[in-house]
Amino acid sequence: MVSMLFATYNIHFGLGSDHRYDVARIADAVAAADVICLQEVVQGWALNAFADQAAEIAARLNRYVWFHGAFDADSSAVEGDGRILNRRRTFGNAVLSRWPISEARGHLLPKTSLPTQFDLQRGMVEAVIAARSRPLRVYSLHLSHLTPRQRLPQIAAVLDLVHGAARRGGTWDHQVADLFGFSEKAPPVPTAAVVMGDFNFTHADPEYPAICGELHPFMGRVTQADGLVDAWAAAGNVEDRESFPGDGRIDHCFITADLAPQVRRAWIDDTTPASDHFPLFVELDV
Numbered sequence: 376m377v378s379m380l381f382a383t384y385n386i387h388f389g390l391g392s393d394h395r396y397d398v399a400r401i402a403d404a405v406a407a408a409d410v411i412c413l414q415e416v417v418q419g420w421a422l423n424a425f426a427d428q429a430a431e432i433a434a435r436l437n438r439y440v441w442f443h444g445a446f447d448a449d450s451s452a453v454e455g456d457g458r459i460l461n462r463r464r465t466f467g468n469a470v471l472s473r474w475p476i477s478e479a480r481g482h483l484l485p486k487t488s489l490p491t492q493f494d495l496q497r498g499m500v501e502a503v504i505a506a507r508s509r510p511l512r513v514y515s516l517h518l519s520h521l522t523p524r525q526r527l528p529q530i531a532a533v534l535d536l537v538h539g540a541a542r543r544g545g546t547w548d549h550q551v552a553d554l555f556g557f558s559e560k561a562p563p564v565p566t567a568a569v570v571m572g573d574f575n576f577t578h579a580d581p582e583y584p585a586i587c588g589e590l591h592p593f594m595g596r597v598t599q600a601d602g603l604v605d606a607w608a609a610a611g612n613v614e615d616r617e618s619f620p621g622d623g624r625i626d627h628c629f630i631t632a633d634l635a636p637q638v639r640r641a642w643i644d645d646t647t648p649a650s651d652h653f654p655l656f657v658e659l660d661v
Contacts, residue, residue: 382408383571385652402435411471412515412571429469437469441614443481445498468515485528510565516572533573551627577623578614603629610641
């Protein structure tokens with residue numbers, strides 16, 4: 376069993392609370408972590424010279440990376456000679472790891488059209504980390520910033536994806552020599568999972584018990600056997616804490632129950648101005 380440090384960070388397109396754009400300091404803020412989940416990661420946006428932020432951060436930290444855009448829009452241009460410069464503008468989530476990401480896929484979360492309010496397509500990255508001690512499923516996600524009615528269907532989808540992983544299997548099944556190039560063994564589906572991201576709700580909101588159980592006045596959180604555990608609380612911290620100034624602790628790390636006894640500590644770095652959020656760190660023995 377070894378200690379692994381996980382981090383989740385909404386990087387706000389690389390724009391800090393001081394209104395300065397600096398992807399390098401985003402990377403430096405989570406450099407100590409072995410596995411990093413990022414949200415509000417962009418590629419191909421004119422506002423930051425069409426940078427590929429996931430690639431930049433991975434290069435700076437020398438990490439494996441997988442990015443999935445929750446949406447993809449045109450960012451092409453026509454050059455002076457009339458040639459089309461094909462370019463896409465994406466917004467989504469990423470997972471970075473010291474160890475290879477043996478497989479990964481992206482999931483789109485439910486979205487309801489709102490005629491008078493801004494919202495956007497949300498998504499989740501599912502990655503299998505080939506860590507030295509044991510493989511782990513790691514999820515990086517970002518839920519709607521608006522209301523519980525927008526988020527609760529997204530949470531239901533997240534829980535179905537996390538708990539239904541074994542039923543769905545890996546990204547391919549069986550091993551058939553040289554069939555369509557899939558000569559490798561089918562990837563395993565680890566039972567242990569770490570679900571991190573910007574959930575946009577606090578422990579006091581109705582979405583929180585939908586994930587990790589209702590609060591009993593004497594017995595604490597009543598978590599079902601197939602529920603998820605808040606790693607922050609499992610580390611002995613009080614539930615009421617800020618990760619987004621003014622809005623409370625809305626960035627979370629939820630884990631499968633088998634990992635709960637292995638949480639060593641969890642903390643929030645509220646000193647960095649690199650984003651409008653603070654990074655959350657969780658140390659696990661795995």
